[in-house]
Structure formats: C-alpha cells, structure tokens
Amino acid sequence: MNPHAPAPISPISLLRSTWRNRELILQLIKRDVIGRYKGSVLGLVWSFVNPIALLTIYTFVFSVVFKARWGAGEPENRAQFAILLFVGMIVHSLFSETLIRAPSLILANISYVKKIVFPLEILPIVAMGTSLFHAVINIVVLAAALVLMNGAVPWQAVFLPLVLLPMVIFALGLAWGLASLGVFLRDVAQPIGLAMTILLFASPVFYPVSALPPAVQPWLLLNPLTFIIEQSRAVLIQGRFPDLPGLMIYALVSLIVAWGGYVWFQKTRKGFANVL
Numbered sequence: 001m002n003p004h005a006p007a008p009i010s011p012i013s014l015l016r017s018t019w020r021n022r023e024l025i026l027q028l029i030k031r032d033v034i035g036r037y038k039g040s041v042l043g044l045v046w047s048f049v050n051p052i053a054l055l056t057i058y059t060f061v062f063s064v065v066f067k068a069r070w071g072a073g074e075p076e077n078r079a080q081f082a083i084l085l086f087v088g089m090i091v092h093s094l095f096s097e098t099l100i101r102a103p104s105l106i107l108a109n110i111s112y113v114k115k116i117v118f119p120l121e122i123l124p125i126v127a128m129g130t131s132l133f134h135a136v137i138n139i140v141v142l143a144a145a146l147v148l149m150n151g152a153v154p155w156q157a158v159f160l161p162l163v164l165l166p167m168v169i170f171a172l173g174l175a176w177g178l179a180s181l182g183v184f185l186r187d188v189a190q191p192i193g194l195a196m197t198i199l200l201f202a203s204p205v206f207y208p209v210s211a212l213p214p215a216v217q218p219w220l221l222l223n224p225l226t227f228i229i230e231q232s233r234a235v236l237i238q239g240r241f242p243d244l245p246g247l248m249i250y251a252l253v254s255l256i257v258a259w260g261g262y263v264w265f266q267k268t269r270k271g272f273a274n275v276l
Contacts, residue, residue, distance in 0.1 A: 007266035007267070007269055007270070008266065009262065009263045009266045009267070011259055011262075014121065014262055017119050017121060017122065018122065018125060020119075021119050021122050024119075024122065025122050025125055025126055025129060026129075028122075028126040028129075029126055029129035029130055029133065032126060032127075032129075032130045033130055033133055036130075047133075047134055047137050048137060048141060051086075051089065051090075051093070051134075051137075051138050051141065052141065054089070055082060055085065055086050055089065056082075058085055058089070058206070059078060059081060059082040059085055062081070062085070062206055063078045063081045063082075064078070070084055070207070070208060070211075079145075079149055080149070082145075083142065083145055083146065083149065083237060084208075084233060084237065085205065085206060086138070086141075086142050086145070087142065087229065087232050087233050087236055087237065088203065088204060088205030088206070088229045088233075089138075089205060090135055090138045090139060090142065090232070091164070091167070091203075091205075091225055091228050091229045091232055092196075092199065092200055092203060092205055092225060092229075093131070093134065093135065093138070094131050094132065094134075094135040094164070094167070094168070094171075095167060095171050095196075095199075095224075095225060096196035096199065096200070097127075097130075097131040097134070098124070098127050098128050098131045098171050098172075098175050099171060099174055099175060099178060099192055099196060100192055100193055100196055101127045101175075102124060102127065102174070102175040102176075102178035102179050102182065102192070103178045103179065103181065103182030103188050103189035103192060104182055104189055105123045105124060105127060105175075105179040105182070106120065106123065106179055106180075106182060106183045106272055107182060107183065107186075109123060113272045113273050114273065120265075120269055120272070121176070121262065121265060121266065121269075123179060124172055124175035124176050124179055124265075125172065127175060128168060128171065128172055128175065132168070135164075139160070142236065143157070146236070146237070153236070154235065154236065154237070154238070154239030155239075156234075156235045156236075156239050156240060156241060156242075157235055157236050159235045159241065159242050160232060160235055160236060162242060162247065163228060163231045163232055163235060163242050163247065164228065164232070165251070166228070166247055166250040166251040166254045167224065167225070167228045167250075167254070169251070169254040169255060169257075169258045170224055170250075170253070170254035170257050170258065172258050172261070173254065173257035173258035173259070173260060173261035173262065174257065174261060175261065176258075176261035176262050176264065176265040177260070177261040177264050177265065178192065179265060180264055180265045180268045180269070180272075183268075183271075183272050183275050184268070184271070184275055199223070199225065202220070202223055203220075203223055203225040203226055203229060204220065204226055204229050204230065205229065209221070209226065209230065227243075227246060227250060228250075231243060231246070231247070
C-alpha cells in the first residue's frame, strides 16, 4: 500500500474495505464488548441489568411521580407505558452510544494511526457494532416483556432491522465525521454528550408525537430519531407494517450523510499522525 496515494473515497471502496476486514471488525467488536465488563462479577449480565434499571426508574418517575399518560383517553397502564418507553430508549441508545464514542475513536487507538496497513475507517463501524450488540440484548428483553404482557410478539417485528438500518447508516456518517473532528478539535467530544441528552428529551421517547401542539409536531419530525422511534413502535408493539416510502426517503438522506462523513474522514486521515 502506497502511503502517499490518495485515500479511496468511493462507496465501493468502503464496501470492499468492510468486507475484506470483516473478521477484524468482529474481533474488535468482541474485544470491545468483553473489555467493557472485564473484571466485573456479573460480566455481560450488566448489559441486561443497566437498561432494565433505567427503564424502571424512568417509568416510575414519569408514570407514578408525574402521572404521565401516553395518550389522551387511553387507560392508565404502567406496564404498557414501560414498553413504549423502552422502545424509544433502545433507538436513542443505539444512536447516542455510537456518536458519544466517535470523537475519541482515533485518540483511543493512536497506535493504529502509525500502522499504514490498518484500516482506520472501520473504527466507527466497530463502535456501531458494539452499540448494535447492546441494542439486540435490549430487544430480547423487550420481546420477553411483550410475551409476558400480550402472549406474543407481533410478526411484523421481523421488519425491525429494515426500520433501524437507515438510522444506523445515518449514525455511521456522523461517526466518521466526528471521529475525524475529534483528532483536530479535542473539545468536540464535550458537547456531544450534552447534545445526546437534549436529543433524548427532544425525541418521542417519553411521549408520543401526538401529545405535542400541532404547531410543534413538524419541528419534532426534523429530529432524526422521531421517525425511527415511531416506526419501531409500529412494528414491535402495534403490529403495523412500516412506512416504506418514508424509510426510502430516510435511507436516501442517510446514504448521502454516510458518504459525506466517509469522504471527510478519508480526506483528513493523512493529517492524523501529524496532530497525534
């Protein structure tokens, strides 16, 4: 590999790199997951305990303390409130966990920057893979809760990967951009956590879109999580088919964002070694 050659920026080169390094990506994801719980007594069990604990606290605060209702005229059902809340939390966690880590991906792997043959572009993919691992565990917990409550999971739940895929692509594009910016602007990592907290309350996680005034609802739809959260609830809880035209539009925007982030990452990666 010629270190002076321009880094490839085509989508085909990205797909080839991902496929060529698929085993390395899986190994790094495995190391990431195991490393997070290494040394703890419960190990991977914490990946189940943490979301359930947060879900319990949020549900108690919103449905018991604040006596929040999911929809006007609907009967009060704390278990159903918890399920609806949990779906929103899964989508938000998948998105935010990747972006919070993104600015420090290169900084945390400085040794890889010095290795010409190491494909730095896979690091955001590894971060997303780790987030997906935890999302899958949360979905398993959610499915178990749905079986206990309703006796079954709607068969339309098979469309969930199709619903989440556009958001995953969108988040990857942002992750490539943030990973590069994090090298040159160390402060960029600080506001991301705050932005993700704001996004949590600016997304329909604790409330439906219909609960907002009509004048505010169109603005909420500009949130990249709103559509995905609503569609996830549709297939997982309500047993409805996803909005395919809406997903296609979202996917098109996501592909543009992903390619833009990848191009920026590839164009700036030669400067990483100089800064680090």
